[in-house]
Amino acid sequence: METIKQILIILLAAGLIFAMMLPLAQTDWADEVRNTTEMEGGEGGEGQMRGDMPASLMLIMGFLKETIIMLVSGVITLGIYRLIKRSSRRRKVSKATG
Amino acid sequence: MKEKKKKSLNESNFWVNLVLFAAFFIVSAPQSTGIPIHEWLSFVFAVPIIWHLVLHWKWIVKVTQRFFKPLPSETRFNHIWDVLLFILMAVVFFTGVLVSEVALPMMGIPLEIDPFWSSLHNTTSNLLLVMTAIHLAVHWDWIVKAFKRYLFRKPVSQKA
Ligand code: HEM
Ligand code: HEM
Numbered sequence: 001m002e003t004i005k006q007i008l009i010i011l012l013a014a015g016l017i018f019a020m021m022l023p024l025a026q027t028d029w030a031d032e033v034r035n036t037t038e039m040e041g042g043e044g045g046e047g048q049m050r051g052d053m054p055a056s057l058m059l060i061m062g063f064l065k066e067t068i069i070m071l072v073s074g075v076i077t078l079g080i081y082r083l084i085k086r087s088s089r090r091r092k093v094s095k096a097t098g
Numbered sequence: 099m100k101e102k103k104k105k106s107l108n109e110s111n112f113w114v115n116l117v118l119f120a121a122f123f124i125v126s127a128p129q130s131t132g133i134p135i136h137e138w139l140s141f142v143f144a145v146p147i148i149w150h151l152v153l154h155w156k157w158i159v160k161v162t163q164r165f166f167k168p169l170p171s172e173t174r175f176n177h178i179w180d181v182l183l184f185i186l187m188a189v190v191f192f193t194g195v196l197v198s199e200v201a202l203p204m205m206g207i208p209l210e211i212d213p214f215w216s217s218l219h220n221t222t223s224n225l226l227l228v229m230t231a232i233h234l235a236v237h238w239d240w241i242v243k244a245f246k247r248y249l250f251r252k253p254v255s256q257k258a
Contacts, residue, residue, distance in 0.1 A: 003152055006151075006152050006155050007148055007152065010148055010151055010152075011148075013184070013188075014184075014188045014191070014192075017185055017188040017189065017192070018188065018192045021188075021189055021192060021193075024214075024218075025212060025214055025215070030214040033213070033214045033217050033218075034212070034213050034214050037213040037214075037216070037217055038213070058129055058130065059130045060130070061129060061130070062127035062128065062129030062130030062131070063123075063127045063130050065127070065129070066123070066126050066127050066227055069224070069227045069228060069231070070227055070228075070230070070231040070234075071231075073227075073228040073231040073232060073235075074231040074232070074234055074235040074238075075235075077231070077232045077235035077236065078235045078238055081235060081236055081238075
C-alpha cells in the first residue's frame with residue numbers, strides 16, 4: 001500500500017512537470033528553435049549523419065559517444081569531489097590540532 | 099533482524115542500480131539500437147527508475163523535511179542534484195513521447211512531429227548523460243564497494 005502511494009506521488013510529480021512543459025511550445029523561443037532547425041534542413045541531432053554511415057559504424061558510434069560524454073564528465077566530477085573532500089578533511093584536522 | 103533487512107535493502111539497491119544503468123546505457127544510444135528499440139525500451143526504463151526512487155523513499159522524505167535545517171553539504175548537494183535529475187528525466191521522457199516515430203503511431207496515436215520538441219529531446223537527453231555521470235561519480239565509493247560485496251563477494255568494510 002505504502003509503495004503504491006509512493007509510485008502515485010512519483011507519477012503525479014512527473015505529470016506536473018509534463019503539464020508545465022507543454023506551454024513552452026507556444027513561446028517565441030520555440031519559434032526561434034523551429035526556424036533554426038528549418039534553416040539547418042533537419043530536425044537536429046545526429047539523425048542527419050545516419051544516412052552516410054555504414055550500419056556497423058553507427059552501432060559503435062552511438063555507444064562510443066555516450067561512453068565518452070559520461071566518462072569525461074564523471075572523471076572530472078570525481079577529481080573535483082576528491083579535492084573538496086581532501087581539503088575539508090584537512091581543515092577539520094587543522095581545527096582539531098589548533 | 100534489522101541488520102539483515104538493511105543489508106538486503108542494500109543488495110536490492112545494487113541489483114536495481116545495475117539494471118537501471120544497463121537500461122539507461124542502451125536507451126541513451128538510439129543511433130546504435132535504432133529508434134524502435136529506443137522507444138519501447140524507454141517505456142520499460144520507467145520501471146527501474148521508479149523502483150530506484152521507491153528504494154530511496156525514506157532518504158528523500160527525511161532530507162526534504164530537513165532541507166532548511168543544518169545538513170552535511172554533500173547530502174544537500176545530492177538532494178538538489180536528484181531533484182534536478184528527476185525534472186530533466188521527466189522532460190526527456192515526455193519530449194521523447196512527443197516525437198515518437200514508432201511506438202505512439204503503433205498504438206494508434208499518429209503524431210505531427212514538432213521540430214521544437216525534437217530539438218529539446220536531443221539537447222536535454224545529452225544533458226541528462228552529463229548529469230547522470232555526475233550522479234554516478236558522487237556515488238563512486240558506493241559503486242566500488244557494492245561491486246566488491248555483491249558481485250565479487252569480497253569482504254569490504256561495513257560502511258558502504
Ligand atoms: C530520475 C533520475 C534519478 C533520480 C531522481 C535519482 C535519485 C537518487 C537518490 C534519491 C539516491 C539516494 C540519495 C543520494 O543521492 O545519495 C540515488 C542514489 C544512487 N543512484 Fe540515482 N537517481 C536517478 C537516476 C539514476 C541512474 C540513471 C542511475 C544509474 C545509471 C543511478 C544510480 C544511483 C546510484 C549508484 C546511487 C547510490 C547508491 C544507492 O544508494 O543506491 N541513479 N539516486
Ligand atoms: C528517459 C528516456 C529517454 C532517453 C534517455 C532518451 C535519449 C535519447 C537520445 C540520447 C537521443 C539522440 C539525441 C541525439 O541525436 O543527439 C534520442 C532520440 C530520440 N528519442 Fe529518445 N530518449 C528517451 C525517451 C524516449 C521516448 C519515451 C521516446 C518515444 C516514445 C523517444 C523517442 C526518440 C526519437 C524518435 C528520437 C530521434 C529524434 C531525432 O533524431 O530527432 N525517446 N533519445
